[in-house]
Structures are given as C-alpha cells and as structure tokens.
Amino acid sequence: MASSPRRVGADTSKTRDVLLDCVEKMVLAKGYASVSYRALATEAGVTASLVQYYFPTLDDIFLAAIRRYSDRNLAALQKALSRRSDDPLRALWEYSWDEATATLTTEFMALGNHRESIRSEIAEVTERVRSLQLDVLAAKFGRDGSPDGQLSIGAALLLITGIPKFLNLEEGIGVTTEHAALVDALERYLDSVEPRTGPAKRKRRPRTAAPDKSSLS
Amino acid sequence: MASSPRRVGADTSKTRDVLLDCVEKMVLAKGYASVSYRALATEAGVTASLVQYYFPTLDDIFLAAIRRYSDRNLAALQKALSRRSDDPLRALWEYSWDEATATLTTEFMALGNHRESIRSEIAEVTERVRSLQLDVLAAKFGRDGSPDGQLSIGAALLLITGIPKFLNLEEGIGVTTEHAALVDALERYLDSVEPRTGPAKRKRRPRTAAPDKSSLS
DNA sequence: GTCTATACGGCGATAGAC
DNA sequence: GTCTATCGCCGTATAGAC
Numbered sequence: 327m328a329s330s331p332r333r334v335g336a337d338t339s340k341t342r343d344v345l346l347d348c349v350e351k352m353v354l355a356k357g358y359a360s361v362s363y364r365a366l367a368t369e370a371g372v373t374a375s376l377v378q379y380y381f382p383t384l385d386d387i388f389l390a391a392i393r394r395y396s397d398r399n400l401a402a403l404q405k406a407l408s409r410r411s412d413d414p415l416r417a418l419w420e421y422s423w424d425e426a427t428a429t430l431t432t433e434f435m436a437l438g439n440h441r442e443s444i445r446s447e448i449a450e451v452t453e454r455v456r457s458l459q460l461d462v463l464a465a466k467f468g469r470d471g472s473p474d475g476q477l478s479i480g481a482a483l484l485l486i487t488g489i490p491k492f493l494n495l496e497e498g499i500g501v502t503t504e505h506a507a508l509v510d511a512l513e514r515y516l517d518s519v520e521p522r523t524g525p526a527k528r529k530r531r532p533r534t535a536a537p538d539k540s541s542l543s
Numbered sequence: 544m545a546s547s548p549r550r551v552g553a554d555t556s557k558t559r560d561v562l563l564d565c566v567e568k569m570v571l572a573k574g575y576a577s578v579s580y581r582a583l584a585t586e587a588g589v590t591a592s593l594v595q596y597y598f599p600t601l602d603d604i605f606l607a608a609i610r611r612y613s614d615r616n617l618a619a620l621q622k623a624l625s626r627r628s629d630d631p632l633r634a635l636w637e638y639s640w641d642e643a644t645a646t647l648t649t650e651f652m653a654l655g656n657h658r659e660s661i662r663s664e665i666a667e668v669t670e671r672v673r674s675l676q677l678d679v680l681a682a683k684f685g686r687d688g689s690p691d692g693q694l695s696i697g698a699a700l701l702l703i704t705g706i707p708k709f710l711n712l713e714e715g716i717g718v719t720t721e722h723a724a725l726v727d728a729l730e731r732y733l734d735s736v737e738p739r740t741g742p743a744k745r746k747r748r749p750r751t752a753a754p755d756k757s758s759l760s
Numbered sequence: 761g762t763c764t765a766t767a768c769g770g771c772g773a774t775a776g777a778c
Numbered sequence: 779g780t781c782t783a784t785c786g787c788c789g790t791a792t793a794g795a796c
Contacts, residue, residue: 331792336761357657359576362788375764384789436653439715440574449717456720480721481728488709488725493701498656500666503673504697508705511698549774552779579771592781601772 335380342380342390345370349391354429358437361387385443392434392444396451399427403455407462413520414462415473415486419512422490432495459483473519486512552597559597559607562587566608571646575654578604602660609651609661613668616644620672624679630737631679632690632703636729639707649712676700690736703729 335342348369352361366387367374381387403421410417422428438445463479464471473482489512493505552559565586569578583604584591598604620638627634639645655662680696681688690699706729710722 333761335763339762341762359657363790364787373764375766376762378790379761379763382790433656435712435716436656439650439653440576445716452713452716452718453720456718460721477728478721478724480724484710484721484725485706488706489702492705492709495652496669499652499662499669501669501673503670504677504695504701507695507697508701511694550779556779580773581770590781593779595773596780599773 332382333379334382339380341370341372341376345372345377345380345387346391346394349387350395350430353391353433354426358388358433385441388434388437388444389447392447392451395430400451400455400458404458407458411462411465414459414466415482416516416520418459418483419486419490419516422487423494425494428491428494429498432491432498456483459487474515486516549599550596551599556597558587558589558593562589562594562597562604563608563611566604567612567647570608570650571643575605575650602658605651605654605661606664609664609668612647617668617672617675621675624675628679628682631676631683632699633733633737635676635700636703636707636733639704640711642711645708645711646715649708649715673700676704691732703733 345366348366349361352366352369361384363374363377363384367377370377377387381390406417406421407414434444434448438448460480460483463473463483467473467479470478472478477485489508493502493508496502496505562583565583566578569583569586578601580591580594580601584594587594594604598607623634623638624631651661651665655665677697677700680690680700684690684696687695689695694702706725710719710725713719713722
C-alpha cells in the first residue's frame with residue numbers, strides 16, 4: 327500500500343529512550359496527568375516537536391512507557407522467582423510491595439480505565455504476569471494444590487499481590503488505618519506456609535513516608 | 544474581613560444540584576477526565592459560564608460531587624448496617640461490591656492521588672467510613688475480638704472491603720483471572736463466621752459485563 | 761533519520777459587563 | 779444571577795530544514 331506521509335522516529339533512538347526515562351520519572355512524581363508534550367520536552371531538554379516526532383499522540387508515549395517498563399519488570403520478576411523457588415509466596419509478597427512497581431502499575435491502570443489502547447496493553451501484561459506467577463505457585467503446591475489446605479493457589483496469589491496494591495492506593499491518599507493489622511495477618515500466613523529460615527525478627531518493609539506530593543518543580 | 548471579589552452561586556440552587564447529577568453520570572460513564580466545563584454544560588443544557596459561576600475551579604466541581612455523594616453513601620451504609628447488626632461482615636461484603644460505589648470511589652481516589660484538596664477530602668470520608676465500620680464490627684466481635692479467632696476485626700474489615708475494590712479495578716480493565724477463586728474463598732470465610740440463615744444456594748453477585756466504554760456520546 | 765516552526769481549536773481560569 | 783471576552787496552556791496536524 328502507499329506509505330502514509332507521517333514519519334516517526336526509530337525505536338532504537340537514544341533520544342527516545344531518554345524521553346521514556348523522563349516519562350517514568352514524571353508519572354512517579356506527579357502522576358500521568360502531568361505528562362504533556364511541552365512538560366516532557368522541558369524535562370528532557372528538547373523541543374516539544376521532537377517529542378511528537380517520536381510519539382505522534384500522547385497515548386503513544388504511555389504505550390511505549392508501559393511496554394518498556396513491563397518488559398523490564400517481567401524480567402525482574404522472573405529472576406526473583408527463579409532465585410527463590412522454595413518460597414515463592416514470600417518472594418511475591420515482597421515483590422508486590424515494591425514502591426515503583428505498585429505506583430506505576432496503579433497509575434497506568436487508572437489511565438487505562440477509560441482509554442482503550444492503553445487498557446488492553448495493561449490487561450495483557452497483567453495476565454502475563456499472573457500466568458507466570460500461577461505457574462510458579464503450581465510448581466511448588468500443585469496446579470490444584472493449596473499452600474495451607476484452604477486457599478487455592480489462585481486465591482492466595484490474588485491476596486498476596488492484590489493487598490499491597492490496595493494498601494498502597496490508600497496510602498497514596500494518606501489513609502493507613504488498620505493497615506498494620508492486615509499486613510501482620512498476611513505475614514503470619516506466610517510464616518505458617520513458608521517458614522522463615524533465618525531468625526524470626528520481623529523486617530519492617532521499607533515504606534517511605536508518602537509519595538512525593540510537594541517538592542517538585 | 545473584606546469580601547473577595549469573586550462571586551459564587553448558592554449551595555441551595557436547583558441548577559447546582561442538576562449539575563452534580565450530571566457530574567456523577569459523566570464520571571461513571573467516561574471517567575473524571577471527561578468532565579470539563581464545556582462538556583458538563585452541554586450535558587446539563589446550560590452555558591459553560593454558568594457552570595463556572597457555581598464552581599470557580601474544576602476541583603470545586605469534584606469536591607462538591609464527592610461531598611454530596613459521600614453524605615448520601617454514608618447514610619446508606621449506616622442504614623444497611625443498622626438493619627443487619629447480626630451479620631455485619633456479610634453486609635459490608637455486599638455493600639463493597641456495589642458497582643456505583645466502587646467505581647466512583649476508585650475514580651475519585653485516582654483523581655485525588657495528585658490533587659491535594661481532593662486527596663484530603665477523600666481521605667477524610669474514607670477514614671469516617673472505616674471508623675463506622677470498625678465500630679459495628681467491634682459491637683459484634685469486641686473491640687479486640689476476632690470473627691474467626693485469627694484475623695483481627697481490622698484485618699477482616701480491610702479484606703472484606705478492599706478485595707472487592709481491587710477486583711473491581713482489575714475488572715475495569717478486563718482482567719478477571721482467578722477472581723472467582725478469591726471470591727469463593729471470601730464467601731466461604733463469611734459462611735464460616737456468619738452462617739447463612741436461608742438455603743445455602745449461592746447468589747451470584749449482579750456484575751454487569753463491563754463498565755460502559757463505548758456507547759456514549 | 762532527526763529535528764523544528766507554526767497553526768488550530770479546546771481547555772481551565774480570570775475579570776468584568778449586563 | 780447570568781453570561782462574554784480574553785489569556786495562556788493543551789494535543790496534535792502539517793510542512794519542511796538539516
């Protein structure tokens with residue numbers, strides 16, 4: 327077919343990668359709504375037109391950011407899980423508390439809620455991650471097994487990965503009432519199904535006071 | 544003190560109330576980002592300037608919508624809980640699945656994540672709701688009691704109200720893998736701590752296929 | 761392949777006329 | 779109480795320079 331007149335920068339461009347770094351930084355700091363052509367250009371020290379050369383629409387920016395982040399993230403998850411095949415539940419619990427992961431995921435999820443192209447991309451990587459996580463749990467507990475004789479591995483997986491996301495969402499607006507109680511309950515559950523090897527001292531999760539809401543620009 | 548020059552429409556205005564109805568409708572249908580002065584004015588059949596007369600900034604629109612909705616919602620929750628003081632956990636579980644409640648709450652939460660005035664309003668009503676819910680659970684199980692001898696009432700509360708929100712968020716983007724497993728687990732938990740009075744047939748929760756993503760305007 | 765200049769209409773917001 | 783005019787930022791399309 328005849329080529330469309332619109333030209334787009336190469337995926338391999340160094341500039342493009344720098345722009346995506348800035349996008350992640352901006353989304354983490356001030357949310358996806360703070361990402362505009364002009365703001366992103368300023369952050370990266372280029373012209374707004376150049377940003378548009380690599381990303382014809384705003385959705386293209388977010389789509390590229392999500393894809394790049396997801397690939398990196400999936401690789402990290404895979405590595406973490408393969409390294410701890412003896413305690414996958416605990417590995418998933420700690421992984422799910424990772425601040426950047428949780429914040430970016432939630433932010434992109436909110437963004438995708440009403441934008442079809444982003445919605446389907448998020449859905450796809452969410453399914454891919456879940457499938458991988460299920461496989462790992464199935465390898466330890468059996469496909470129809472259970473860590474504790476009560477919860478199926480699917481239910482346990484959703485609890486262990488979902489609770490941190492939910493609590494993170496609340497903490498993002500400054501609500502933490504009874505959070506410690508639920509975290510304790512989940513950690514006691516983990517202790518019972520995947521006993522700790524080292525001393526029983528409970529490691530506080532490294533939660534910063536709150537996502538930065540003030541100190542930028 | 545000297546009055547500020549800016550004039551604002553009365554809280555009791557009929558027009559103002561109609562506008563807030565439209566805001567709720569728009570947020571549910573297409574998300575908070577779809578609410579603009581012009582779009583809202585069109586929806587309500589008035590001029591954009593009139594909307595601005597009642598709500599000087601966009602945040603004022605959302606703040607008013609959140610406050611009106613929260614009051615209504617808190618009253619409904621209070622009524623539901625007082626009507627079912629024998630099975631508060633089940634009442635909270637069903638309440639938390641309410642589609643409009645979950646969608647509006649999540650939408651406003653995402654909105655509040657990076658907007659201070661909205662963030663604090665959401666935080667306040669979230670705390671107020673949680674406090675009410677905790678009181679009701681404390682009345683049945685004791686302030687330091689437990690429904691099952693394991694989970695504290697706080698942990699149980701967060702599970703029962705948080706899981707639906709998390710699953711709803713995922714369903715919003717079209718992901719449902721293993722959701723049924725977790726729902727089953729929670730319902731079995733409820734059956735064990737608040738036995739059903741009627742027949743054991745499980746009522747499907749009335750979940751529509753998906754939030755409307757296409758059929759509007 | 762990389763980058764820029766310019767233009768258009770919609771947006772939130774303000775000041776002020778009727 | 780209602781509405782107009784205006785400002786500066788936004789997404790984005792296009793035309794073209796190096």
